[in-house]
Amino acid sequence: MSDTRKRPGKTGPKEDAVVVQGVGMQFNMASEVVNSLKEYVLKMVKHELHYKPFVALHDINFTVKKGDSFGIVGTNGSGKSTLLKIIAGVLEPTYGKTKVVGNIAPLIELGAGFDTDLTARENVFLNGALLGYPKAYIADHFDEIVDFAEVRDFLDIPLKNYSSGMVARIAFAIATMVVPDVLIVDEALGVGDMFFQKKCEERINALLRNNDTTVLFVSHQIEQVKRICDHAIWIEKGETQMIGEAVEVCNAYAHSHE
Secondary structure (H helix, E strand, C coil), X not given: CCCCCCCCCCCCCCCEEEEEEEEEEEEEEECCCXXXXXXXXXXXHCCCXXXXXXXXXXXXXXXXXXXXEXXXXXXXXXXXXXXXXXXXXXXXXXXXXXXXXXXXXXXXCCCCCCCCCCEHHHHHHHHHHHCCCCHHHHHHHHHHHHHHHCCHHHCCCEHHHCCHHHHHHHHHHHHCCCXXXXXXXXXXXXXXXXXXXXXXXXXXXXXXXXXXXXXXXXXXXXXXXHHHCCEEEEEECCEEXXXXXXXXXXXXXXXXXX
């Protein structure tokens, strides 16, 4: 695949699309195992519940310009998904603040917004409704979604019989059916086959090139981050290790694990 980070027609100052300012996140982890709800309630009443703090993110700062693609890399448990959930408004940070300009299409957790007992056909309408699309709009774009996801032969099969890759196809097709201002992709392309991954990359690049969509992209596939992203941040144990050009950040991250 060609290097798509350099896209023509983006000259002059650009507006801020995503601003992350001094963001931190702390979770309280139970310091002991509670085996039942009754035991939990009794300990709570007696003030015998004890927690220990877990810092998932500490003082994260970056700005993504409108129409840019920004990668987030790091090992499992480094805080990448937590950061995306904060930006998407799913989680409230312990401190700091974020600002997102425009509407967000989040692909954060595969299967979120789906009912596995329903068919794929029914789930297209369900997930579309949860994303705020009217039923008539989904109906008008139904064939487009199905054709992109390549699941027409399996439309009336319950989603619980789908592979994670097939679920990812449907989720990606719905989320990118309209042009979002900000597209958040968290490992959603990692479960598909190489041909569908290429198809998704092409759609992301089309959104970047033609519509000035801003993309936040998390993937363990470093070469994929290099291809798609302009800039990147490397987070480890909740702290920023490096931020800058995507290729440089990805190379530094890869070399640190050699």
